[in-house]
Amino acid sequence: MDDKLFDVFSEETEVPECVRRRVDETLEMIENSAESDRGYQKEEKTGKVINGTDRMGKIGTRKNWKRSLILTFAAVMAFGATVFAAEKYIGISGFFQEVGNKLPEEAKGMIEKDPVQQEDGDSILTYTVKEALCDKNSVQVVMEVTAKERGKYLLAGQDTMNEDPVRNLGIESDKTIGEYAAEKGLIIVKVGASFDFDSDLGIETAVGDYRNLEDDVVDFYSSAVKTNESKNLTVSCIGTATLPDAKCVDDVMRTNITFQLEDKSQGKSMTYVPVDGEGITAAGKVKILSADIEETEVGDYVTIHCIFLEECDSISLDVMDLNGNLWQLSDLGGGSEVAEVGKEATFQRSYQKTDLADEIGIRGYDYETNTTYEPVKMKLKK
Numbered sequence: 001m002d003d004k005l006f007d008v009f010s011e012e013t014e015v016p017e018c019v020r021r022r023v024d025e026t027l028e029m030i031e032n033s034a035e036s037d038r039g040y041q042k043e044e045k046t047g048k049v050i051n052g053t054d055r056m057g058k059i060g061t062r063k064n065w066k067r068s069l070i071l072t073f074a075a076v077m078a079f080g081a082t083v084f085a086a087e088k089y090i091g092i093s094g095f096f097q098e099v100g101n102k103l104p105e106e107a108k109g110m111i112e113k114d115p116v117q118q119e120d121g122d123s124i125l126t127y128t129v130k131e132a133l134c135d136k137n138s139v140q141v142v143m144e145v146t147a148k149e150r151g152k153y154l155l156a157g158q159d160t161m162n163e164d165p166v167r168n169l170g171i172e173s174d175k176t177i178g179e180y181a182a183e184k185g186l187i188i189v190k191v192g193a194s195f196d197f198d199s200d201l202g203i204e205t206a207v208g209d210y211r212n213l214e215d216d217v218v219d220f221y222s223s224a225v226k227t228n229e230s231k232n233l234t235v236s237c238i239g240t241a242t243l244p245d246a247k248c249v250d251d252v253m254r255t256n257i258t259f260q261l262e263d264k265s266q267g268k269s270m271t272y273v274p275v276d277g278e279g280i281t282a283a284g285k286v287k288i289l290s291a292d293i294e295e296t297e298v299g300d301y302v303t304i305h306c307i308f309l310e311e312c313d314s315i316s317l318d319v320m321d322l323n324g325n326l327w328q329l330s331d332l333g334g335g336s337e338v339a340e341v342g343k344e345a346t347f348q349r350s351y352q353k354t355d356l357a358d359e360i361g362i363r364g365y366d367y368e369t370n371t372t373y374e375p376v377k378m379k380l381k382k
Contacts, residue, residue, distance in 0.1 A: 090219075091142055092111055092131050092133055092140050092142055093108055093111075095209055095221040095331075096330075096331065098209065101352055104299075110135075111132070111133045112131065112133070114131075115129055117129050117257055117258065118259070119257050120255065120257075121239070121254055121255030123241050123255045124147060124189070124241055124253065125146065125147055125155075125255070127193060127257050128143065128144045129143050129237075129259055130143065130144050130219070132235065132259070132261050134262075134263050134265075135263060135265035135267065136294060137226065137229075137267075137294055137332075137350075138225050138226060138298060138332045138350065139195070139226050139233070139235060140222070140223040140332070141195070141221070141222050141235065143193045144219050145191055145218050146217045147189075147216035147217070150216055151215075152186065152187060153186055153187050153188070153215070154177070154181045154187070154188050154189070154215050155189050155216055155217070155218045156169055156177055156189070157169070157218075158190045161177070162177050162181075163176055163178065166179075169210075169218070170211035170212045171212055171215070184215065187243065189241050190240075191220075191239070191240065191241055191242075192220075192240040193220035193237065193238075193240075194208055195238075196236035199234070201235065202228045203225070203226050204224075207222070207224070208220060223331055223332045225348060232260065232262055232263070233260065233262070234259075235260070235261050237256075238255070239254070240254055240255075241255075265297050267294050267295060269295075270295075270381070271291070271293070271380075271381040272290065272291045272360055272381060273289075273290050273379060273381050274289075274377070280309075281376045282312070282364035284309060285308060285310045285312050285315065285364075286309065286312075286315060286364055287307045287309055288305075288362050288378070289305040289306055289344065291304045293356065295353070297353075298332075299352055300350075300352070300353055301348070301351075302350075303346050303347070304317045304319075305344060305345075306344070306346070307343065307344055307345070308339040308342075309341065311341055313339065314366050315365065316366075316367060317347045317364055319349065319360055320361045320362075320363050321357065324361075326363070327351045327352075328354070359379050361375030361376065361377055361378065362376045362378055364376075
């Protein structure tokens with residue numbers, strides 16, 4: 001997950017106690033069942049944590065992936081903080097607006113509706129891709145999940161607990177998920193729908209949101225940064241359904257969904273370098289080398305190249321204008337490498353579309369000490 005989310009929840013509003021509590025509960029759950037979900041993976045080459053276990057099912061360090069879990073739940077809370085509108089289906093642009101983002105009009109014109117899909121699996125649920133959008137750097141999907149036998153189930157996100165308010169699902173009620181299901185005689189099904197991290201798209205992290213349209217119909221939104229820059233993509237997603245009596249990973253119903261998606265975007269690239277030629281920030285701990293920016297119809301994608309001069313894994317880097325205003329992050333996600341002292345590392349950021357100036361700033365922020373450092377002034381490389 002993007003370190004900047006930690007900025008938002010630590011620097012500006014504190015990480016809520018309920019988020020920390022849910023993280024601790026999830027840590028215990030994962031530690032007790034490391035192979036319970038393929039979605040908990042760690043990228044071996046860079047040490048990036050996607051959720052919690054690596055591809056061999058081994059647990060990563062508690063320190064490193066507790067931070068990622070906090071960021072994941074922070075993102076979910078940010079999504080869920082908005083009161084759901086009354087309409088039944090909002091699509092990609094609507095999910096963007098739920099978290100205060102705005103999808104540019106030119107990006108809306110690239111959204112593909114109801115693409116032809118292939119579905120493989122034996123489940124009590126049906127998964128239907130309603131909308132999809134991609135550019136050179138990212139991909140977004142809205143998938144509708146419906147129970148094959150209507151009136152029997154309450155569909156809830158796989159990250160929920162029965163003690164959570166059912167209002168978190170977008171259902172207007174003061175009851176908990178468990179109370180609501182019991183009152184209506186419904187069986188709770190924990191549901192997931194997101195990208196297949198083992199696909200050829202090169203997706204390492206994903207951000208998601210969902211809302212129930214009915215008790216047994218839910219729309220899932222997923223967005224991710226990808227490394228495959230092909231114009232014609234095969235998008236692979238995985239849907240999961242877990243009944244209350246599931247005992248192990250073999251009891252989880254899995255559905256594989258694939259469809260084709262064309263990249264219709266037109267992007268342009270530019271590089272910024274330090275004005276003073278040095279680029280030192282964070283009290284001498286970090287040297288900024290350059291910042292590559294890819295601008296598309298969807299947004300601006302930034303890769304910050306840097307070298308950590310001292311041991312410090314709690315510093316995040318972000319872009320700002322010369323008036324001191326941080327660029328507005330989008331919900332497409334990002335990532336950062338585990339930085340080894342003296343070796344080049346990168347921070348990837350996804351921002352809402354902005355007017356690119358000839359000069360920008362790169363700000364360092366230490367989220368453990370809540371220290372904001374003086375930004376490095378960057379100029380457009382000619």
